[in-house]
Amino acid sequence: MTDHDIAAIEEAVAELRQQVSDLHSELTHYNLVVSTGGNVSGRVPGRDLFVIKPSGVSYDDLAPDNMVVCDLDGNVIPGTKGSQRAPSSDTAAHAYVYRHMPEVGGVVHTHSDYAAAWAARREPIPCVITAMADEFGGPIPVGPFAIIGDDSIGRGIVETLTGHRSRAVLMANHGPFTIGKDAKDAVKAAVMCEDVARTVHIARQGGELVPIPQEAIDSLFDRYQNVYGQPKKEQ
């Protein structure tokens, strides 16, 4: 790749580097991660590239210039800033998702406590609160048990979430992966996933849950996707 190509890539990813780097602070703010765990990535608009956290670097040391630029096979683009660093050890899973789900613009992975607790039982989170109907449109599903080293985590995410309303999957004995239209949206899904995992856990510890009727879930999900928030053009 020529210096010119690299310069063009850097121009294309400049804003996303900042955004992905900044979004990691949401993970620490909501206590979704400890130590160097967890990672956020974002797809580079119009290119077969994504930007992801480096591996094993402390949250305090993250900065736009140490985010790593990868192609959709998870290979680091040589010559780009941060390319001397290894990307997140979950890079293969992120890459697999971007390769197979073109509508996805952001991916997040954490080991947040309550979501990981459901994952340790391989149990989906039932939809018993309206915030969950709004955000996930029903239960949060469990993905297969898969370990790092090949495409099995990525494949498990894609197989579970394709055609599913939920933007979150609890990978068995592991933790949540979330997707979104962009990195910010995937981070929101990670935050909400832990929040509903906690609320529904606490609720069930106290006794029998009351289900929400399916038509109410459908109606809430539909409204939230289409009506909630500020009119799109002004945002």
Added chain:
Amino acid sequence: MTDHDIAAIEEAVAELRQQVSDLHSELTHYNLVVSTGGNVSGRVPGRDLFVIKPSGVSYDDLAPDNMVVCDLDGNVIPGTKGSQRAPSSDTAAHAYVYRHMPEVGGVVHTHSDYAAAWAARREPIPCVITAMADEFGGPIPVGPFAIIGDDSIGRGIVETLTGHRSRAVLMANHGPFTIGKDAKDAVKAAVMCEDVARTVHIARQGGELVPIPQEAIDSLFDRYQNVYGQPKKEQ
């Protein structure tokens, strides 16, 4: 509406804009909300208006000038600051409460975890600690299951809280709404509602609760409403 009318409204709401905007930081301070969830509103003294949070705006971006001014049917007052924004998606419920409960000066809604957990079981919180007797005068009741889109949430709040000592209601499968003599008082009720929801949940996980005798509840509630705090005139 003339420019003169708008100016008069802005003068009437200036202090309340600041207060309602600031009070949202109590919701984040006590971890009652995540992401853009939750909302506070306050009635404009002497006018059929209230001030409420805009929809889907992040807590860090809230400011007096983006609070939205609505009439008691929940319509945004055109020309006022913030009127280019959609008000909170719970505006209809707030408006209904102001329309039907003239003594209410503030309304708060959150999905705080422990209160939402009781709501997911549609179970009232029993009054087993004196702080709850002080603040709520007995159990915190559950309101009906109602979804956004018409007046059913507002009606459920009003029907449940009218004539009730409690300033908090757990809307079924949804979360708490609280009312108060002003917005600050409703925020205090939201904070205390989550606190007692958590304490009583934890207490019951450990075994049998011991009830407080009704006459002690009555006596505590009476004292707290009438004696607690600084003498009224000096505050």
Added chain:
Amino acid sequence: MTDHDIAAIEEAVAELRQQVSDLHSELTHYNLVVSTGGNVSGRVPGRDLFVIKPSGVSYDDLAPDNMVVCDLDGNVIPGTKGSQRAPSSDTAAHAYVYRHMPEVGGVVHTHSDYAAAWAARREPIPCVITAMADEFGGPIPVGPFAIIGDDSIGRGIVETLTGHRSRAVLMANHGPFTIGKDAKDAVKAAVMCEDVARTVHIARQGGELVPIPQEAIDSLFDRYQNVYGQPKKEQ
């Protein structure tokens, strides 16, 4: 009382005003209190007086000059700074303790969640962790159910803690009161009381607790009272 008397009192309490005011921030730091709940007091060395938090004032607004000076019957000393304010609604209980336990130099009251949860079941906290043996020398006892309005809370604290190793008592359906050789020591007891209440609650949720042998408890308590920390003279 002459202006001269007042000036002498203010001189005697100046340092304690600062200390008691500052110590309240430990209660918020460790999340032992919400809203305006909780209070710290300290006995004025060499005088039948103590300094206590004003009633219903927010933690952000506490300052040395709004701490209230009371005699050991709980009467505010007229003319002292802060005397235009009502003292904490728990002043009578603090005063009763100072009157009947001359060795006590500080009293703290909170509604901290886990301690209040044990109190709602009127169940003592068993001593199953060494930190609890160190600090409390055995279980944390439960006091009687008593409501505000007369000396019954103070009497319950004194009757329960007199001759007891524990510096904390869980007043039934209410919450913990702690005592100490000074206000700082009582605050430490309040912090540790909630910490062990939480740890032992969590431990028991998971299954059977293993008791610590009594002679080990005795030995730990003895060492902690006499050996722990820096040599006394240099501190």
Added chain:
Amino acid sequence: MTDHDIAAIEEAVAELRQQVSDLHSELTHYNLVVSTGGNVSGRVPGRDLFVIKPSGVSYDDLAPDNMVVCDLDGNVIPGTKGSQRAPSSDTAAHAYVYRHMPEVGGVVHTHSDYAAAWAARREPIPCVITAMADEFGGPIPVGPFAIIGDDSIGRGIVETLTGHRSRAVLMANHGPFTIGKDAKDAVKAAVMCEDVARTVHIARQGGELVPIPQEAIDSLFDRYQNVYGQPKKEQ
């Protein structure tokens, strides 16, 4: 010891004083300690010395110069900075570990809530989440019940962890001790120990745990020790 010897020691420990002092803020950041509890130590490279927190000093008052330098019998080195202070009351246990485990460069002790809760039941934490397989290579074991005053705590740590994959041991009815190749690594183990103690506790409260197959645990542990993070030479 001559002034020259002392100066040489101070030069050798200067960086480690700063590091050990700073690392204590990780314990408070992750809420692993309250009040003056908990302690971190680090071995001085190339010397039979270690640096440890002073006893009973508040976390806000820790600084490089009040860290205490000890030999491997736990004796304070006279004349060094901080030598007028008593070292942590757990110094004998740290010293025992350094004496008997030459590969250990850092030791941490806390009473963190969830880990202490497993310890109060004397129950090992089962390995049901991949983060635990990565970090600890299997279950976190329980050590014997031992109280302060002789070498029994140190001996319990060494006997339990020698030849074990886990860098954490839950001392019965007491709390976790963790070891690492240096102080930073031992702090990471303390943070992760509490995190997995919490996640697995929550998971089991909700129902049956699904175990991770042993060969997957082995594979994850091997990868994490050898592949994770940045290439060694560049760090």
